[in-house]
Amino acid sequence: MAAGSLAIRSRALPSPSIMQLSSLSRRSLSTRSQFSARSPLLSSTRSSCRAIPRQQSSPFQRVARRSYADDAASATPAPKPKKRFRFLRWTWRLTWLTGVGLTGVLAYSIFHLRHPAEQMEPDPSKKTLVILGTGWGSVSLLKKLDTENYNVIVISPRNYFLFTPLLPSCTTGMIEHRSIMEPIRNILRHKKATVKFYEAEATKIDHEKRVVYISDDSEVKGEISHTEVPFDMLVIGVGAENATFGIEGVRENSCFLKEVDDAQKIRKSIMDCVETAMFKDQAPEEVKRLLHTVVVGGGPTGVEFAGELQDFFNADLKKWIPDIKENFHVTLVEALPNVLPMFSKQLIDYTESTFKEESITIRTKTMVKKVTDKHIEAEVTRPDGTKEREIIPYGLLVWATGNAVRPVVRDLMSKIPAQKNSRRGLAVNEYLVVNGTENIWAVGDCAVANYAPTAQVASQEGTFLAHLLNSMAKAETIENELKRLSDVQAQAKSEEDRNAALGEIRECQRQLRRIKQIGPFQYSHQGSLAYIGKERAVADISWWAGNIASGGTLTYLFWRSAYLSMCFSTRNRVLVAFDWTKALLFGRDVSRE
Numbered sequence: 119m120a121a122g123s124l125a126i127r128s129r130a131l132p133s134p135s136i137m138q139l140s141s142l143s144r145r146s147l148s149t150r151s152q153f154s155a156r157s158p159l160l161s162s163t164r165s166s167c168r169a170i171p172r173q174q175s176s177p178f179q180r181v182a183r184r185s186y187a188d189d190a191a192s193a194t195p196a197p198k199p200k201k202r203f204r205f206l207r208w209t210w211r212l213t214w215l216t217g218v219g220l221t222g223v224l225a226y227s228i229f230h231l232r233h234p235a236e237q238m239e240p241d242p243s244k245k246t247l248v249i250l251g252t253g254w255g256s257v258s259l260l261k262k263l264d265t266e267n268y269n270v271i272v273i274s275p276r277n278y279f280l281f282t283p284l285l286p287s288c289t290t291g292m293i294e295h296r297s298i299m300e301p302i303r304n305i306l307r308h309k310k311a312t313v314k315f316y317e318a319e320a321t322k323i324d325h326e327k328r329v330v331y332i333s334d335d336s337e338v339k340g341e342i343s344h345t346e347v348p349f350d351m352l353v354i355g356v357g358a359e360n361a362t363f364g365i366e367g368v369r370e371n372s373c374f375l376k377e378v379d380d381a382q383k384i385r386k387s388i389m390d391c392v393e394t395a396m397f398k399d400q401a402p403e404e405v406k407r408l409l410h411t412v413v414v415g416g417g418p419t420g421v422e423f424a425g426e427l428q429d430f431f432n433a434d435l436k437k438w439i440p441d442i443k444e445n446f447h448v449t450l451v452e453a454l455p456n457v458l459p460m461f462s463k464q465l466i467d468y469t470e471s472t473f474k475e476e477s478i479t480i481r482t483k484t485m486v487k488k489v490t491d492k493h494i495e496a497e498v499t500r501p502d503g504t505k506e507r508e509i510i511p512y513g514l515l516v517w518a519t520g521n522a523v524r525p526v527v528r529d530l531m532s533k534i535p536a537q538k539n540s541r542r543g544l545a546v547n548e549y550l551v552v553n554g555t556e557n558i559w560a561v562g563d564c565a566v567a568n569y570a571p572t573a574q575v576a577s578q579e580g581t582f583l584a585h586l587l588n589s590m591a592k593a594e595t596i597e598n599e600l601k602r603l604s605d606v607q608a609q610a611k612s613e614e615d616r617n618a619a620l621g622e623i624r625e626c627q628r629q630l631r632r633i634k635q636i637g638p639f640q641y642s643h644q645g646s647l648a649y650i651g652k653e654r655a656v657a658d659i660s661w662w663a664g665n666i667a668s669g670g671t672l673t674y675l676f677w678r679s680a681y682l683s684m685c686f687s688t689r690n691r692v693l694v695a696f697d698w699t700k701a702l703l704f705g706r707d708v709s710r711e
């Protein structure tokens with residue numbers, strides 16, 4: 119109010135001094151409004167001011183008014199702004215500054231992403247390093263590899279990196295698949311030296327001839343679609359394929375969940391089952407079958423998919439297609455006595471109770487023996503130990519039971535005597551060198567290094583290998599330099615030149631010793647996370663020497679922030695955050711692509 123009256127006054131008296139005064143007073147009053155409203159001194163000042171006709175305002179009055187104001191201010195010391203408001207003001211300022219900072223960082227990283235620098239041309243005198251695969255292992259290696267040290271060639275049938283932990287969310291349209299894909303061309307274009315990429319599958323590796331045979335299996339083929347790529351050094355990071363354990367009918371009738379295509383197929387099949395169940399005159403038994411999804415495999419992938427699907431039903435399907443309400447059902451089948459065997463007992467119990475609340479049936483100790491297009495035949499172990507065959511009808515079957523060795527890896531293993539006892543993949547030593555070879559390394563799910571087949575292991579192995587290969591290149595450069603210095607020293611004409619060369623030799627040897635000190639690979643487990651539906655997640659996080667087990671909605675927020683921060687690029691992060699917001703606002707899309 120005080121500020122308002124002063125503003126009117128300043129309009130009536132456009133003299134510069136009054137204008138200054140009024141603006142000053144407004145500024146001070148605006149921060150002291152509570153005080154001025156209560157002060158009798160100021161209110162009397164205001165009434166006396168009002169009594170003076172504005173046109174007659176003399177310089178004396180102006181000075182008087184100013185001195186009154188000063189008196190008032192000096193008479194009662196300005197109270198300090200209340201702590202509460204100070205806190206709010208600082209919070210606001212901090213929020214604002216953080217917002218500006220984050221926008222700046224985002225703008226810079228987008229600019230950096232879109233404007234790669236010029237690259238160095240490959241040096242033909244350097245060794246050829248061939249990397250197979252564009253998954254967790256290979257891309258982590260590429261990220262840290264100094265590509266100017268080698269002629270690097272990447273070969274993979276997939277020209278992108280896939281952030282697999284968020285793949286189950288793509289099956290229900292919570293996240294769009296492109297949001298978790300990073301084009302390999304983007305990654306390679308940001309390397310210092312040019313890296314060649316061939317979109318092809320490695321069909322055979324001849325470790326003796328040092329050649330990889332590759333084949334272009336894409337729909338469009340040129341005149342040449344099979345060729346060979348020679349290498350000096352080879353890194354195998356081809357991952358694994360889906361394990362079916364030789365069970366009849368699995369490959370033909372079920373959907374896997376490993377690649378983008380699988381997630382898209384599941385997304386289509388969910389809606390296909392729902393719409394087919396709603397077809398006119400469909401028999402009740404058939405409706406029940408079509409709306410029954412069976413997930414085989416109680417590991418994190420199976421559990422996460424079951425949770426995501428039930429969420430989809432609860433949040434969207436049920437709303438838009440209420441007729442399916444009574445018959446929609448998800449069953450999780452697991453051969454072991456419980457789901458999520460890598461988690462602690464309390465988190466397993468928590469997951470099972472959450473599934474119960476969500477009406478997801480868990481069938482443990484149930485081993486699938488045969489799959490047809492409409493049902494699975496399973497052997498169920500009853501609590502008394504007796505076994506029984508059961509037929510479980512399904513509309514959609516998702517198979518998430520683990521890994522099997524890829525044919526190219528199996529073929530290589532069969533040719534190396536040192537690999538004859540290995541069953542689950544390429545046996546490697548502590549430096550990830552494939553046993554029985556000198557110049558071939560393996561990372562990720564295709565390597566057997568006594569760790570679980572996870573993205574965490576694969577990416578740590580990739581990073582380790584990058585350091586190892588960088589060190590090897592540096593060591594080679596130093597060794598060449600040592601040879602040169604040795605010649606210089608031998609041909610030195612004076613004692614002084616010889617001593618200088620010897621000094622340099624000593625320095626090179628010191629550097630070489632340091633570089634060669636690189637230790638063996640050591641995996642550091644950061645913890646396990648899994649989404650279990652109903653906006654809940656479970657986490658077993660390594661903390662100091664122990665473990666923290668937690669489950670619930672807060673863990674779900676942690677799960678989200680952890681995966682968001684782990685996404686490959688800023689672009690992925692923004693897209694995933696955008697997808698989550700979109701699903702929150704508009705729900706998931708129930709149209710069939």
Ligand SMILES: Cc1cc2nc3c(=O)[nH]c(=O)nc-3n(C[C@H](O)[C@H](O)[C@H](O)COP(=O)(O)OP(=O)(O)OC[C@H]3O[C@@H](n4cnc5c(N)ncnc54)[C@H](O)[C@@H]3O)c2cc1C
Pocket residue numbers: 250251252253254255256273274275276282283284285286318319320321355356357358375376377418419524526561562563564571572573574575576647
């Ligand atoms: C749905 C799902 C969710 C998961 N969630 C998690 C999780 O939350 N946390 C976690 O730690 N792990 C998780 N994993 C496991 C993790 O994804 C794997 O352990 C990891 O991808 C292994 O990395 P990799 O590099 O060995 O293989 P991949 O990442 O599978 O990459 C293999 C690469 O090799 C290429 N390739 C295949 N065949 C050939 C060939 N013949 N020649 C050349 N290239 C070839 C492929 O195209 C691909 O680019 C999940 C897996 C899935 C499927």
